[in-house]
Amino acid sequence: MGTVIYILAFALLLFGIYALVAKKNIVRIILGICILGYAVNLLLVLVGYRRDGVAPILAQGQSSVELAKQAVDPLPQAMVLTSIVIGLSTTALAVALAIRLYEKYGTFDMNDIRNLRG
Amino acid sequence: MKELVPLLVGIPLGAAFLITILAHVRGISRLTGLIATLAVAANVAVSIALWVAAYNDPGQSVSVWAGNWDGLGVPIGIEMVCDGLARLMVITINIIAFVVIIFAASYMLRFTKVWLFYSLFLLMTGALNGVVLAGDLFNMFVFIEVATIASYGLVGFGCEAEELEAAFKYLVLGTIGSCFILLGVTILYSLTGHLNMAMVASLLPKVGSQGPAVLLAAAALLGGLSLKAAMVPFHAWLPDAHPSAPAPISAMLSGVLIKACGVYCLARLMFNVFGTSGEYAMILIVLGAASMVIGVFLAVGQWDFKRLLAYHSISQMGYVVLAIGVAGEVISRAEPDQAIAALCLFGGLFHMFNHAAFKSLLFLSSGSIEQQTGTRRLKEMGGLARRMPVTSFCCRIGALSIAGVPPFNGFFSKLIIIVALVLAGHPFLAALAVLVALMTLLSFIKVQRYALEGEPVGKAVAAREAPALMGLAMLLLAVVCIVAGLAMVPLREYLFGPAGEVLLKGSGALKAKLSTGVSWQEPLMWFVGAAP
Numbered sequence: 001m002g003t004v005i006y007i008l009a010f011a012l013l014l015f016g017i018y019a020l021v022a023k024k025n026i027v028r029i030i031l032g033i034c035i036l037g038y039a040v041n042l043l044l045v046l047v048g049y050r051r052d053g054v055a056p057i058l059a060q061g062q063s064s065v066e067l068a069k070q071a072v073d074p075l076p077q078a079m080v081l082t083s084i085v086i087g088l089s090t091t092a093l094a095v096a097l098a099i100r101l102y103e104k105y106g107t108f109d110m111n112d113i114r115n116l117r118g
Numbered sequence: 119m120k121e122l123v124p125l126l127v128g129i130p131l132g133a134a135f136l137i138t139i140l141a142h143v144r145g146i147s148r149l150t151g152l153i154a155t156l157a158v159a160a161n162v163a164v165s166i167a168l169w170v171a172a173y174n175d176p177g178q179s180v181s182v183w184a185g186n187w188d189g190l191g192v193p194i195g196i197e198m199v200c201d202g203l204a205r206l207m208v209i210t211i212n213i214i215a216f217v218v219i220i221f222a223a224s225y226m227l228r229f230t231k232v233w234l235f236y237s238l239f240l241l242m243t244g245a246l247n248g249v250v251l252a253g254d255l256f257n258m259f260v261f262i263e264v265a266t267i268a269s270y271g272l273v274g275f276g277c278e279a280e281e282l283e284a285a286f287k288y289l290v291l292g293t294i295g296s297c298f299i300l301l302g303v304t305i306l307y308s309l310t311g312h313l314n315m316a317m318v319a320s321l322l323p324k325v326g327s328q329g330p331a332v333l334l335a336a337a338a339l340l341g342g343l344s345l346k347a348a349m350v351p352f353h354a355w356l357p358d359a360h361p362s363a364p365a366p367i368s369a370m371l372s373g374v375l376i377k378a379c380g381v382y383c384l385a386r387l388m389f390n391v392f393g394t395s396g397e398y399a400m401i402l403i404v405l406g407a408a409s410m411v412i413g414v415f416l417a418v419g420q421w422d423f424k425r426l427l428a429y430h431s432i433s434q435m436g437y438v439v440l441a442i443g444v445a446g447e448v449i450s451r452a453e454p455d456q457a458i459a460a461l462c463l464f465g466g467l468f469h470m471f472n473h474a475a476f477k478s479l480l481f482l483s484s485g486s487i488e489q490q491t492g493t494r495r496l497k498e499m500g501g502l503a504r505r506m507p508v509t510s511f512c513c514r515i516g517a518l519s520i521a522g523v524p525p526f527n528g529f530f531s532k533l534i535i536i537v538a539l540v541l542a543g544h545p546f547l548a549a550l551a552v553l554v555a556l557m558t559l560l561s562f563i564k565v566q567r568y569a570l571e572g573e574p575v576g577k578a579v580a581a582r583e584a585p586a587l588m589g590l591a592m593l594l595l596a597v598v599c600i601v602a603g604l605a606m607v608p609l610r611e612y613l614f615g616p617a618g619e620v621l622l623k624g625s626g627a628l629k630a631k632l633s634t635g636v637s638w639q640e641p642l643m644w645f646v647g648a649a650p
Contacts, residue, residue: 013301020290029290036297040304047308076307079256083300086263090293093270097286104279115280 005046012039024110026098033094037087041080048076119171122164123182123200123251126208127261129164130244133157134237141233151223154236158216158243165208168200169613176616177202179629181253197253197314199628202616206467207250207382209613210474213598214373215243221482221591222366224584225489229364235275242268242370246378253628254313255303255391262299262346262379266292269375273363284355284362291345291355298342305335306391316628319391323625327393336392340384340401347380349439350409353432357416360431361424361494365485368424372431373478377470381435385442385621393625396450402443407547410436414557423484423494423569426561427477430520433554434473440547441466441535442621448542449622456622458541463618464610465534471614472527472602476519479595483513486588487569490581496565501574505581510570512592517566519599521559527603 016039019032053072058064098108105113137150172178179202185195200208219239226232241264248261270292274285307313309331310321322332341352348356356376360368388398413433420426445462448455486509487502488494503510519526522533532555539548574581583589602609620627 013297016297017294020294026286033290033293036294040297040300043301044304047304075313076304082256082260086260086267086296089267090263090289090296093267094286094289094293097270097274097282097289100274100277100282101279101286104282113283115283 002051006043009039009043009046012042015039026101026108026110026113029110030091030094030098034087034091037083037090041083041087044076044080044083048073119168120180120182122168123180123198124184125164126161126168126212126247126251127198127244129157129160130240130247134240134244137233137237137240141237147233150233150236154240155216155219155223157240158212158219161212161243161247162216165205165212169205169209172202172205172616173612176612177619179620196257197316198251199253199315200251201620201627202618203382203386203467203620204250206471206613206617207378208247210471211243211246211250211374211378214370214474214478215239217591217594218366218370218373218478218482220594221369221485221588222364224587225366225485226364228489229275235272235364238268238271238275239367239370241265242272242375246374249378250382253315255306255315255318256313258315258383259296259299259303262383263296265375265379266296266346269363269367269371272367273359273371275364275367276362281362284358288355288359291352295342295345295352298338298345302335302337302339302342305331305338309335315386315391319393319625319628322392327395332392336388336398339387340398343380343384343387344405347376347384347435347439348409348432349380349405349435350412350432353409353413356432357425357428360428360481361422365424365481365488368427368485369478369481372428372481373474376431376435377438377474381438381442381470384439389446389621389624390627391625394446394449396447399443399446399450402439402446403547404443406436406438406440406443407550408436409433410440410554411550414554414561418557418561418564420561421496423487423496423499423565424481425494426496426565427480427484430558430561431473431477433558434469434477434520437532437535437551437554438466438470438473440551441469441538444539444542444544444547445618445621449624455542458538459622460615460618461534461538462542463621464614465531465538467614467617468606468610469528469531469535472519472531472599475595475598475602476516476526476528479512479516479592479599480520482588482592482595483509483516486584486592487513487581489588490584491577493577496568498576499569499574499578500572501570501578502581503570505574505578506583508589509584509592512589512596513570514566515596515599517562519603521562522555523559525600525603527599527606530603530606 016032016036023029050072054070056071056074058067140146141150180200182198183195187194226235245261245264252258252261270285270289273288274281306318309325310318312318345352360371409432413429417426417429441462445459448459491499519528522529536548536551
């Protein structure tokens, strides 16, 4: 059962890539970026998960070795916070660019926004 | 000297935030450019001081721990490593940043809200220093992200239709790259329970360096970082993004960002974290050779000066990755020849430094020409050699360097790479490198012919010499191009040699502070492929 959730995280990753590759609407592309980010964040949290784990807070009189045996890993949680903030700023910038692009081109369709060719 | 290392990241980041505040204070808001220049100048001083301090022992590695709490026998904290490779990168980044910011003082006057430019520029410079100094994987990722998000903003700085489109394209592809880098870092963490590069390197053999999970992590990191380095076939964003940015930023992106965020990280991870192996080296060779050849063929047909330069960036970075890959291949042979591998690495790293100098120089001169003639199309220029003598002189030095004409720096680094390829037993790749060098020469003869010689067309008739600060910045880089070629031997001993040695040592180069101890994270059995 444990592996199913990893497969789901991986499926989410593929959905994100699909949206980025196949969709031509800027808003959908931005949603694809978000989904891709969520997939990696989900995997990151799962890495620190432990079944029946307790919150990683050191109780009085408890040794750190004891806590490490029971608690979930706190480091991925700290990492995922950083990653979410990075995702937020990327999304905000992408939306801002989308608004400016709409002002210039009058459309969200990438097929019509084609002044540059790779 | 140890205390100086965090300053390289701290000064630009601090100055970036200071500028956003001071820009709103009446009376001081005009000084933002000066503050930014001083911050970058301080960084140049610090990076050279770090290099000089390592004069007696060029191979020394300085590491600084922030935090350094005791976590069940293993230190918890953020490590910054300043070894030979990091010193080389830091010097490259800061010298180019300094020249670019001098150029920008005059060039950016045409834009409004220049303080935003300075703030983003410093954010990018500080983060790039962070990337090369980071001693753990997650911080490397975070600094890559800070640098690239700042660069998305800078690419779209002009807010014209094409610039916005290029910025959006760059953002989408850059984000895919970042997600894959984070995926790779996550898998490595789940396998080893550590993020510190040295710890990961020492623990990876225990979980099986060739296991499927390690290969998945390596693939994710290789893909993500190749996207950042714009290796063919991940290059589609570069020819749009780099020319659309303002000229100083093009110089910074092509000159430094794709090296620090892409090639440096690739080399560091493939050699020092995963440990040198034939398979990874072969991937780097293929990526490098493909970028080298395809990049130059795409460049020859371009008539837009800045797009032409951008395609040459792909091609020239191909040389670097190819040389580094061949070095890895030589080391991982059954009977490794350290001398040839060292020669390959010297060629690759020397070319990386040289490319930073001459490509920035060419982008700056393209900016200067664009400002005077109002066009980037080569066919609409002409006769600029007489009207803009300083710009033309610098542009010629840059073109001769990139085309590999002696005695400029590009000639020596290409020669070393080609000789090293022959010695390593790859005559075909060496022939390919010679062919690409000839094609590069050809396309820069075209630039000389259409932009600098001939009769002026259109606005080029009224072109005048660029302002003094822009001329000064270009002359500084021209001097770097000449000096780096002539001072190759001492530079090899004190700068490039130690940097190459770090990569030569493979996974043992980064010293783990404590390689034993209880790990919080048990390796995920499902990933390792030994599920009970």
